[in-house]
Every structure is written in structure tokens, then in C-alpha cells.
Amino acid sequence: MKKKNVKTMILLLIAAAAIIIIPLFALQGAEFGGSDDAGSQKIEEIQGKGYKPWFTPVFEKALHGEIPGEVESLLFCVQTGIGVGILAFQLGKMVERKKYEDRDDRR
Amino acid sequence: MTKKQKKIFQWSVAFAIAFAVCPNVHAMHIMEGYLPPSYCILWGVICIPFLVKGFFGMQKMTKNNRKSMTMLAMAGAFIFVLSALKIPSVTGSCSHMTGTGLGAILFGPGIVSILGIIVLLFQAILLAHGGLTTLGANTFSMAIAGPLVSYGIYHGLKKCNVNRKVSIFLAAAIGDLFTYCVTSIQLALAYPSAHGGVAKSAVQFLGVFAPTQLPLAILEGILTVMIMIALETYAKPELGAIGFKEAE
DSSP states (O other): OOHHHHHHHHHHHHHHHHHHHHHHHHTTTOOOBOSHHHHHHHHHHHHTSOOOOSOOOHHHHHHTSOOOHHHHHHHHHHHHHHHHHHHHHHHHHHHHHHHHHHHHHHO | OOHHHHHHHHHHHHHHHHHHSOOOOOOSSOOTTOSOHHHHHHHHHHHHHHHHHHHHHHHHHHHHOTTHHHHHHHHHHHHHHHHHOEEEOTTSBEEEOOOHHHHHHHHOHHHHHHHHHHHHHHHHHHSOOSOSTTHHHHIIIIIIIHHHHHHHHHHHHHHTTOOHHHHHHHHHHHHHHHHHHHHHHHHHHHSOBTTTHHHHHHHHHHHHHHHHHHHHHHHHHHHHHHHHHHHHHHOHHHHHHTTOOOOO
């Protein structure tokens, strides 16, 4: 990787981390709640009456209730894991490939 | 003020504006069962031509060059990761990114719609996040409208010779924001305000989504630039295989 790009990467990483971390400290005590209930509240507000969803998620139907919080975070982790796994595997392969190619070029 | 001081001042203003927005609630994808059936069908139908085009495009691309599979997998994986991460935002609630900007830049809007719908299906079935009935609407906003904008911005800026990283950043960030604008409009169409109709309702929903999503859109832009730098350094053969040309 070019030296200039390495620098850009580091700066971007710091910026990305800052965007995530700053709200946590700036808004101490905020709920950082999930989305689903909040969205439905807005609909009720606009409609002026309670809204009953006409369809429940298939998984919740099968469980006869909501997915437990910990299990839900597990499933989100699985999703992240699948994604990171594929990305890291491919990128790792490519980085090694480039290393060997560069070495062959120099010979 | 020196130039440097001026810059610091500008940053501080931007910072202040970002934090001035009041805490509010929000939603990410439209929840299961929260869109009337007629709208579910409408949005679903609108998605079909895009998905068909994307499917054939994907078929053609993988047939022409097997190497493009790697890139498809990576763009899909990028969407998987980014849409699974719930990030705290300045409004005091969490939202997540879309990750579709990368795919839109690499493949164009058709193929991304397929990658996007895979992720949305995964979340709808296993995570009770989004939903099967609202799949059409969510696919349209996240996997079609957003990428379409990203694609347009990227190629528009490329023509104007804007700095490459800046154009990637803007394409991904604005595409992400636009996804949530579309979601607002979709909700507004289904739930027009009693006084003021669809427009007023849309403004209300936008007021909920936009402030939360803005920092995340910037984050998505940053991450997309990072992965593109990595790909352009290490994955030149694959980028060539999908016909992606680097602007020098």
C-alpha cells in the first residue's frame, strides 16, 4: 500500500471511531434504544390512535413471543461474523498474493 | 485568523450543528406488519424489474469471468457487516448503515438489489428486523433507491474530475441518507397526516430519520473509502474482471 494511503487509512479509522464513540460520551444517560418501538410510536402519533401491526415476524410467531435480547444480539453477531469472515478471508488472500507477485517482480 | 485557525473554527461550527439536533426516536427498516397490504404489494411490484435486471446482470457477469464472484461476495459481505452494526448516533438512539454504496459503485444499481435483498431476507426471517411483508418497501429504499443515487453521484463526479476518494465518500454517504429519505416517504404515503397530508407526514418522518442517520452516513462514506483503497491496492485483477475502471 502506498504511504499516502496508509496515512489516509489511519485518519479515516480515527474519524470513524470518533463518530461512534463521541455520541456515547456526549449524551450520557441517553437510551440509545432500538428502532422498532420508536418507529411505531411515530405512526401512532401521526394517526392519532394506536396501530396494530397486521403481521408478526415469522420467527417471533414460531417462538410465540419476541426473540430474547441476548439471542438477538447473537444473531446480529452471526450476521457480522459471516460478513467479516468473507471480507477478511478474501482480503487476506489478496494481500498475500500481491506480496508474492511483488517478490517475483523484483527477482 | 490564520488558515489553520479558520479551518478549526469551521470544524467547530459543523460540530455544534451536528449536536444541536434534538434527541428523537427513529426506525431503520420498516417493521413487519407496519405497512398496509396494498402498499406492500405496490413496493414489491416496483422492485421486480430491478431485481430481474440485477439477476441477469449477475448471471452474465459471473459467466464471463469467474473472478467477479470474489468481488460479488465481498460487496455482499460488506452489506452484511454494515447493516448488522447498530451504531449510537447524536440523537441518542441507534441506527445502522446500509453498506450498499460499495456495491453500487462497483457493479451498478441492478446487481446490488440482489445483494441487498439477500441481507434483508436474512434480517427479516432470522432477526425479526424489517419484515417479510415490508420486504418490497425495504428493498426499494435500501437496495434500489439508495444505490441508484450512489451510482449516479459517483459517475457524475467522476465525469467532473472530482477527487476519486471524495466522490466515493459522497456517493456512499448520500446514498445512505437517501435510503432513509425514501423510507420516510414510504411511511408518509401509507400514513398521511390528518392535517397537511402526505407532505407534512413525510417531513415528520424525515425529522425522525435524518438527524440520526447523518453521522452514520458520514461513517458509511468513510468505511466505503477505506475498503475501496484496500481493493484498489490488492484486488486489481478482480476489479478488472468486473470491468471496473480506475480513474487515474
